[in-house]
Amino acid sequence: MELDFSFLNWGVISSFVVKGFFFSIQLTLVAMVGGIALGTVLALMRLSGKKWLVLPASAYVNTLRSIPLVMVILWFFLLIPLLIGRPMGAELSAMITFTVFEAAYYSEIMRAGIQSVPRGQVHAGYAVGMTYGQTMQLIVLPQAFRNMLPVLLTQTIILFQDTSLVYAIGAYDLLKGFEVAGKNFNRPVETTLVAAVVYFIICFSLSMLVRRLQKKIAIIR
Amino acid sequence: MASWDWEVFCKNTIDGEVVPRCFGSGGDITYLDWMLSAWGWTLSVALLALIVALSVGSLMGIFRTTPNKWLVGIGNAWVELFRNIPLLVQIFLWYHVLPSIFPSLRAIPSFVLVVFGLGFFTSARVAEQVRAGIQSLPKGQRYAGLAMGLTLPQTYRYVLLPMAFRMVIPPLTSESMNIIKNSSVAFAVSIAELTMFAMQAQEETSRGIEVYLAVTGLYFISAFAINRIALFIEQRVQVPGMIGGAR
Numbered sequence: 001m002e003l004d005f006s007f008l009n010w011g012v013i014s015s016f017v018v019k020g021f022f023f024s025i026q027l028t029l030v031a032m033v034g035g036i037a038l039g040t041v042l043a044l045m046r047l048s049g050k051k052w053l054v055l056p057a058s059a060y061v062n063t064l065r066s067i068p069l070v071m072v073i074l075w076f077f078l079l080i081p082l083l084i085g086r087p088m089g090a091e092l093s094a095m096i097t098f099t100v101f102e103a104a105y106y107s108e109i110m111r112a113g114i115q116s117v118p119r120g121q122v123h124a125g126y127a128v129g130m131t132y133g134q135t136m137q138l139i140v141l142p143q144a145f146r147n148m149l150p151v152l153l154t155q156t157i158i159l160f161q162d163t164s165l166v167y168a169i170g171a172y173d174l175l176k177g178f179e180v181a182g183k184n185f186n187r188p189v190e191t192t193l194v195a196a197v198v199y200f201i202i203c204f205s206l207s208m209l210v211r212r213l214q215k216k217i218a219i220i221r
Numbered sequence: 222m223a224s225w226d227w228e229v230f231c232k233n234t235i236d237g238e239v240v241p242r243c244f245g246s247g248g249d250i251t252y253l254d255w256m257l258s259a260w261g262w263t264l265s266v267a268l269l270a271l272i273v274a275l276s277v278g279s280l281m282g283i284f285r286t287t288p289n290k291w292l293v294g295i296g297n298a299w300v301e302l303f304r305n306i307p308l309l310v311q312i313f314l315w316y317h318v319l320p321s322i323f324p325s326l327r328a329i330p331s332f333v334l335v336v337f338g339l340g341f342f343t344s345a346r347v348a349e350q351v352r353a354g355i356q357s358l359p360k361g362q363r364y365a366g367l368a369m370g371l372t373l374p375q376t377y378r379y380v381l382l383p384m385a386f387r388m389v390i391p392p393l394t395s396e397s398m399n400i401i402k403n404s405s406v407a408f409a410v411s412i413a414e415l416t417m418f419a420m421q422a423q424e425e426t427s428r429g430i431e432v433y434l435a436v437t438g439l440y441f442i443s444a445f446a447i448n449r450i451a452l453f454i455e456q457r458v459q460v461p462g463m464i465g466g467a468r
Contacts, residue, residue: 003322066398066444067437068405070416075437078429161307167409168420175310189321192313196306203305 007185008194016184020177027095027173028160034099035159036152039106044136046111057107064104070168072101077169090171094163102159109155113148114140150214157206161199174198229428230256230435237426252422252432259418260439266336266414267404267443271397273340278347279386283377285348286355296348303345308406312338316410335407343400347393354389355381387458394451398444405440415439 045057064072076097081087117140125135164175172180175195182191230253231243245251250258284296303311315338320326326334358381366376408417419436423429 066402066441068402068416068440070405070408071419071433071437071440074416074419074423075433078423078433161305164307164309165406167309168416175307189318192310192318196310196314196318199307199310200302200305204301207301207305 003190003193004187005190005194007187008181008190012181012185016181017174017177020172020174023091023172024160024163024174027091027098027163027166028156030095031098031102031159031163032156035102035106036110038099038103039110040141042103042107043110043114046107047114061104061107064101065108069101069162070165073097073165073168076100090166090169093169094166094171098159098163102155105155106152109148109151110144113144113151116147117143146217149217150210153210153213154207157203157210160206161203164199225431226428227431229422229426229431232426234425252426255422256415256418256435256439259413259415260443262332262407262412262414263401263404263439264443266332266339266407266412267401269336270339270343270404271400273337274343274347274396274400275393277341278344279351281344281348282351282355283382285352287373296352300345300348303341304349308339308342308403309409311342312406312410314338331410332412335410335412339400339404339407343396343403346396346399350389350392350396351385353392354385357388358384384460387455387460390451390455390458394448394455397447397451401440401443401447 042057042061045053046061048054067075073094077088077090077093080093080096121139121143122135125139130138163173166173167175170176178191178195178198179188182188185191228239231239231241231251233240233245234250234252234255240246240249240251243251243253245254281296281299284292285300287293306314312335315334316331319334320329362380362384363376366380367373371379404414405416407414408420411417415436419432422432426432
């Protein structure tokens with residue numbers, strides 16, 4: 001078969017793909033910020049040593065980590081409308097799902113990061129009269145964040161790749177944009193190829209940046 | 222919310238009548254039959270892809286630790302290529318793009334294409350783990366092997382790999398559990414696996430919660446089973462004196 005990319009001019013890209021691209025970015029950012037916030041809470045709960053905090057947090061993390069993301073997307077798309085009593089758009093549903101889902105993965109990274117800070121630091125905080133909150137906020141978390149920053153960013157690149165799975169509920173993301181463009185011009189093969197190249201360029205350059213950052217941080221330590 | 226209705230699994234998939242004893246007969250199938258066959262597809266896709274991933278991934282991981290810069294380059298390129306494209310897009314590439322560029326691939330069933338898609342995607346992760354495992358060995362082991370007059374392949378076969386493979390069992394276990402989860406992406410190219418079943422049965426029966434619960438449960442069981450098998454293998458091949466294959 002002859003490949004023909006000539007139909008892919010800026011007009012086509014801007015009318016089909018750009019909208020999806022922005023949604024993918026938006027979904028990634030929302031899920032990253034929300035997931036890291038919720039993930040920090042979960043990680044602190046699991047490290048608190050109090051049974052009534054540890055158990056629900058572990059159950060949350062372990063459950064979500066053992067279900068395929070596609071199933072989680074489908075679950076939320078089914079359950080949220082039942083709970084709130086009215087239908088919800090695929091895009092909004094995806095944002096809630098990804099925030100909740102990624103929190104489980106981020107929390108595991110945070111937990112490892114927090115555990116990498118020597119215990120003496122916590123004791124030192126208490127010794128100078130700080131409360132638990134102050135010790136965490138001023139001493140442990142800043143160091144932990146720096147240790148785990150590369151891993152958090154790598155997880156975010158994986159998150160960006162996973163946003164393509166909103167295909168299951170028909171949300172309009174980057175991949176969908178290419179798919180619709182391909183259908184309109186009857187060139188689905190070309191648009192899938194271009195989609196792969198675009199994802200590759202984005203993810204490859206981001207992972208190069210993360211690698212560079214990792215080297216920098218390693219020197220500071 | 223409406224009450225439970227687990228009888229949905231005993232319904233005939235064509236006329237929606239409840240079948241006694243829940244299993245269809247004479248060519249008719251119930252939703253339970255359909256779900257079990259979907260589970261079979263999920264397990265077959267995942268296990269065959271795992272075989273592809275482990276063999277190709279080990280090879281690429283080994284390439285990346287050799288002194289030959291061409292082999293290292295091939296290994297690195299392989300990992301970057303398959304790690305930086307979303308799995309769903311890779312599955313589409315295998316299913317839509319490759320057969321239209323290479324018409325000879327059209328005769329290959331889509332099941333096989335998905336197995337290779339999922340397998341190559343996972344092979345990049347396996348290659349990372351295998352490389353890390355080999356590099357975590359003391360450099361002296363490699364030199365000792367070469368100094369004794371073993372060739373490079375012999376050094377790998379008799380000195381490096383027996384240790385390295387034992388050390389990467391825990392990370393490979395989690396990759397094996399991931400491959401079960403990731404096989405759910407095959408729904409996008411109409412493989413009749415569990416997620417595909419969940420979507421279609423939900424639509425046909427409007428009993429989404431029961432259907433999704435059952436499917437989620439089967440994913441749990443499958444991943445848990447892999448976990449136990451891997452633990453068993455890990456204990457069987459453990460080197461005395463090493464802490465459970467840990468780093």
